[in-house]
Amino acid sequence: ETGVTQTPRHLVMGMTNKKSLKCEQHLGHNAMYWYKQSAKKPLELMFVYNFKEQTENNSVPSRFSPECPNSSHLFLHLHTLQPEDSALYLCASSQEAGDNSYEQYFGPGTRLTVT
């Protein structure tokens, strides 16, 4: 039980579809993240939200659109994806306070396949 949930766990979509990934954290954290994990590659940070404000957009293509309606929920809206976008998408949360560094808690991920 990590305290971070993600739905769906698996998603297959065509290149013309629109879908959304959902993440919810039950830990009372103030920061949330989207990562992309491809086989044999490092986790790639996509977006960071701190107190619901986006503080990082790591040169992610516009076909990925994040939304953070409150500090507990994070969405990733997907449209007109490419086959190379197939990957595991991980959500994480952490409690950030001043100069302190706290570990990030990860959700189980959504395995996305673009056909």
Added chain:
Amino acid sequence: GQNIDQPTEMTATEGAIVQINCTYQTSGFNGLFWYQQHAGEAPTFLSYNVLDGLEEKGRFSSFLSRSKGYSYLLLKELQMKDSASYLCAVRDGDYKLSFGAGTTVTVRA
């Protein structure tokens, strides 16, 4: 940019010790994390080092040398359940973690 290197794979025998090295070159440094990730599961936090030296937590220990840009994760008394990928990550700013590609450890009976 960030550069974080760790071996791709390691194999060890049950009950043995394995040391996973991580070297990094980053524009700033505010701590180094080790995560464990079993196949098909979420990464889980193992350790955090921000000062030089060794942090011990049960069978797992993590070492940091900031001047050398080097860390290692030491796994003692290996068990079959320790077969997993181990991720080294460096925090270089307020919230941003940069990850290595991970080291897959296989424990054999």
